[in-house]
Amino acid sequence: MPVFAGSELTCLRGDRLVFTGLDFRIAPGDALVLLGPNGSGKSSLLRLMAGLLKPLRGHLSWDDVPVPEDPDGHRARIHYVGHLDAVKPVLSAAENLAFWATLGGAADPRGNALRALERLGVPHIATVPGRYLSAGQKRRLNLARVLAAPAALWLLDEPTVALDRAAIALFEEIIAEHRAGGGMVAVSTHVDIAMPGARELHLDDFTPVPHDHGEDEDAPHEDDMEGEDAV
């Protein structure tokens, strides 16, 4: 049984140490909920798990094989849902989704896309261009991505933002099904998502200095700061 684990992880963003000495372990069927105040590194940890960020220290392993030794294999088994919805305004919802399904290696991208939209309760938006979708619909479309192509590990960064209550309930069911099938989930959230038996990881436990609320920074905000540094 594959296990996704990280040990002694340290993350540096800019010149700020976000967390240090962090360990986690996700086995098939497990869900890991990342909790903590803004700026405690929930998004950074998810990006680290996805391989978008490199840890300053520590390592990630899948089934005891270090992730950097098999980056392609790692990319093939994860789905990452970030803050940005990656919806193209001139493509219809189904076209947007089918494109990602193709890149994710789905055999029947168009069919998968339509089924995923159906599952998220928005089959009627299939032919609607991205620019006419509401924030909630875009979010559902982005979440539908995880269903349109199979992957073992879902990394979800605040997946419930902009979702209504019904959609959250629907998504809880989807996560439960994924876990029942041996899938793994790591999710950061401020809203309660019902996930029976989920393990909690409090990121503020790993913050190196007492958290300073005066410098409350969220991950996307940090990205902006970096962009300015680059100029």
Added chain:
Amino acid sequence: MTRFLRLVGRDLRLALRQGSDATIAVMFFVLCVVLFPFGVGPEPNILARIAAGVIWVAALLASLLSLERLFQNDYEDGSLELLSLTTLPMEAVVLAKTLAHWLVTGVPLIVAAPLLAVLLNMSAEGFGILVLTLSVGTPILSLIGSIGAALTLGARRGGVLLSLLILPLYIPVLIFGAGAIDAALNGLTPRPHLLLLGGILAGALPLAPWASAAALRQAVE
């Protein structure tokens, strides 16, 4: 390979539905060349003499115009992040997007060029070689430009920075592109110029996507 083509297909579809990039580049190209007879006077011999250089400089500037947005939209809406998380190598992503960019902005320039050559009184034996040099040269422009576009991603006033970074690198392409046409018009063989252009293309084809991919990995981090 299917995924590579799907990415090219998606970018083409985006460009065609948005519609502006291709027409803007070619309109700019035409206007830029049309300005010269007003500036230097309608003397046919002078125009014929400078035609090759003018068309090539205008093509450089026109291809530069849309480069800024090569990765910008994908970067801003999160698509680039997701593309870097697929099993398609980043180099292939760059190559696919560059190919789509060339098909949308480079090919219309090649088609429009003979028309502008007539306007500038270039003699007819130069037309074939003009189209040939542009066919080899414009892909180089897109490839080298992709490095600049990737490096300036996320920077403020990236477009200006991009021009400053990329225009000096365009100089060899300009020299050999315009040189081949001049050689043909003066009864010399354009072969050495064309071979050198081909050599630059052969070098840029693997190196530019490699460099751009490295810059993009930095950008999504």
